[in-house]
Amino acid sequence: MHLAQANPDSEERAVSRQVGRAQRREARSLYWRGWLLTDIADxxxxxxxxxxxxKNRDRWDDDPPIKILEDRLExxxxxxxxxxxxxxxxMKIVDFLMRQMERCARHRKYSETGKEGDLNERVAARNDDKAKAKRADKRRNFLTLEQWQALLDDFHDRNFEYQELWWEHREERTRKIRKSRQVGATWYFAREALAKVAEAVLSGVGKEKLALDEVPRNQIFLSASERQALKFRREIVGWVRRVTGVELKGKIIMLDFVGQYPEDEEGEATGPxxxxxxxxxxxxxxxTAQGESGDLYFDEYAWVHGFAELNxxxxxxxxxKIxxxxxxxxxxxxxxxxxxxWSGEEWNKGRPRANQxxxxxxxxxxxRGARMPDGSWQ
Incomplete structure (x- = not known):
């Protein structure tokens, strides 16, 4: 096999360039230590x-103090x-000097970014991706934006056509729905309540603030018995576990939104x-069914005792109105x-005949649903 011959002239030029760079750097170092140009040349x-x-070409006089300090340490x-x-x-002295070099590097990075994490390694450790992921794992009832999106996607993928009709009217002030048995209403409305929160959270991406009627709201489920009410909870907990792997905790599920939106390159949150x-x-x-405010789901209301008072x-x-x-x-x-x-008799009662x-x-x-005179959607 033929081997290429080394070019002596090329090797000499490379060595000459290295020597020139070394001399140039040494000259700059001596200048920063206070030497005169004539003394450096000698x-x-x-x-x-x-x-x-x-000196003029490299602008030695314009270099920041941190760079001069790094040169001295090197x-x-x-x-x-x-x-x-x-x-x-x-070895101990070298180790000490190397740590000072690291501090200089952090100061230089901080002057470029303004991020405290670049200056303080403890802050950086708290804010790195691994630490954030670990904190997210330990947080109670917290879902990432990706998990919220996964829930919303799964919600629509599994709905029936009539359930999508219910979803289209989710922002109605009042919905009255009469259903047959075993149509999945409990399953649907448990998921709808959380899907509305997912929609609100995702709508905040890239915004500084959400309008009052756009923010996530409390969700209240009122049922004829505690057992039936807790069925909504089981549906929600099971759904979130299946889609995201997160286990929601608490008899009352309190959702945590602190740090919901990741920070941008300048350390600012990307949402409200x-x-x-x-x-x-x-x-x-x-x-017991009072004291909270939020969106209300009243389950099997046509079968509860004392409906008028409960309503x-x-x-x-x-x-x-939100x-x-x-x-x-x-x-x-x-x-x-x-x-x-349901029939409108309650709304018409007490009104002049002309206004009924x-x-x-x-x-x-x-x-397919219709608007009633009282403004409700039935």
Missing amino acids: ELALNYNTVASW AKIARYLDKEPFTAGD ALDQIGFYFLSTNSA RVASAMTTH YKETYFSTPSVKTHQSYEF RPFDISYKTLR
Whole structure:
């Protein structure tokens, strides 16, 4: 096999360039130590004009103090490393000088970025990706943006057509839904409540602030029994576990949004600060089913005892217009208190005859949903 012959001229030129760079750096180092140009030229056996040209071209006088300090440290480290014999004491000095070099490098990086983590290694350790991931694992009821998106995608992938119709009307002030049994309403509305939160969180990406009606809201589930109310909780916890692997905790599920939006290159959050919200699972005991405000889901309302009083309490939870009410149930009997609420009799009661309006609650009208005179969607 033929081997290429080394070119002696090329090797000499390479050595000459290395020597020139070393002399140039040594000349700069001596200048920073206070030497005059004439003394530097004599010390390094160089032409004075050459040294003066280096000084002007490389702008030695404009370099920041941190760079001058790094040069001095490098010179000291090199001197100790070339020392014979090299003792354990010398090693300690070199180790100390190397740590000072690291500090200089951090100061230089900090002057470029302004990030405290570049100046303080402890802060950097707290803010690196590994530390953030570890904290996220330990956090209670926290979901990342990616996990919120995964939940929203899975929600729509598994919905039936009629459930997507319910979703389209999620922002109605009041929804009244009559359903048949075993249509997955509990399963759907448990997921819908969390999907609305996911939608709100994701809408904040890139924004400084969300409008009051755009922020995540408390979600309240009111059922005929505690057992039924906790079924909503089981549906939510199981869904989140299946899709994201996160285990939501607490009888009341309080969602944590601190650090929800990652920081940009300048250390600024890429979304608004969000307040903590809760998922409340209540039974129809009017003494306990009050005190919270949020979006309300009233399950099997046509079967609860004392509906009129419970509905008064429930309505107090949604006083502000930003909160939404959803009533859903299988039909019961016309003598139940809820029937007047469903049929419009309650709304028309006490109104002058001229101001009363009929509620068309026929199957044909309500099959795809309709707006009633009281403003509700049925």
